[in-house]
Structures are given as structure tokens and as C-alpha cells.
Amino acid sequence: MIARVLGSGRPLVALHGFGVDHRIMLPLADAVQDLPWRMVFLDLPWAEGAAGSSTAASAVEVADEVLSEIDDHLGEEPFAVIGNSFGGMIARHVAHKRRDRVLGIATLAGVVQPAHVAARSSRAGSVGLTSLRAMSEVINSDVR
Secondary structure (H helix, E strand, C coil): EEEEEEECEEEEEEEEEEEEEHHHHHHHHHHHCCCCCCEEEEEECHHHHHHHCCCCCHHHHHHHHHHHHHHHCCCCEEEEEECCCHHHHHHHHHHHCCCCCCCEEEEECCCCCHHHHHCCCCCCCCCHHHHHHHHHHHHHHHHC
16 A cells, blocks of 8 residues: 655655545655655555555545554654545544544545534435545544
8 A cells, every 4th residue: 555655754644535546646745855754655445556455345444454554654653644535534534543643634625524514414415425424423433
């Protein structure tokens, strides 16, 4: 799942969205090249570079595989995380589950819907909203 590592310093884990791979996040390396960040780009399961390496069947399973990959690669090292679109949702999950090690989080074109709003909404027709709600429930169940 680790596709590429660039730079030196504190890790900044970059997570892409659906239909693309880590390359969509590569311009971030230029943006932080003079800063003390080590960019760690992951390819999520559907990306060509990660094909066949995942058994994930849900968003929660993808998030758990990302957590495992980060733990294997970084150990106990503190890190920041940035995610684009679906990767933003995974980044939120990572930040919650590893809050003792996460220095910060950023999302690009991410969707954030508070659990109390999701629970009252009657529009659960799309797969994206359903996945977001499922992830929000998992994240919020640990907070309660």
C-alpha cells in the first residue's frame, strides 16, 4: 500500500480518493518541499499499484488496512495525515483511531457530516452517503 516516500522529517501521510492513485497527491510534495515533512503516499486498494494486496470489502475495512499499513511503516512515530475525497474520510478515521500520534489532519474536497445530522437525514439513497454514515457511526461509537 505504501506507494512512494519523498522528503525527510515528520511523516505526512497522503490518502487519495476513488478512481485515482497516489499520483493525484504528488503536487503536495512540491508544496512542502522546503518544510520538514516526509511525504508518505499510500495507494488504496483499487489503485493499480495496490491491486491484489487487499481483501477489504467495505470502507471500514479499507480504513483498518490503512491503519495497519501506517502502523507497520511508521511504528510509534507521530505523523500528520491529509486525504482527498474518500481519502479524507479515511484520514478522519485514522486521526480518530491514532489520535495519540496524529499531529494534525487536513482534507481536500472532503465531506464532513456530523453524526447528529446524519442520524436525522432521511436521504440515505447513495452509496457514498451510506458509506460515510457507516464510517461516522464507527468513529462516533468510540467517542460515546
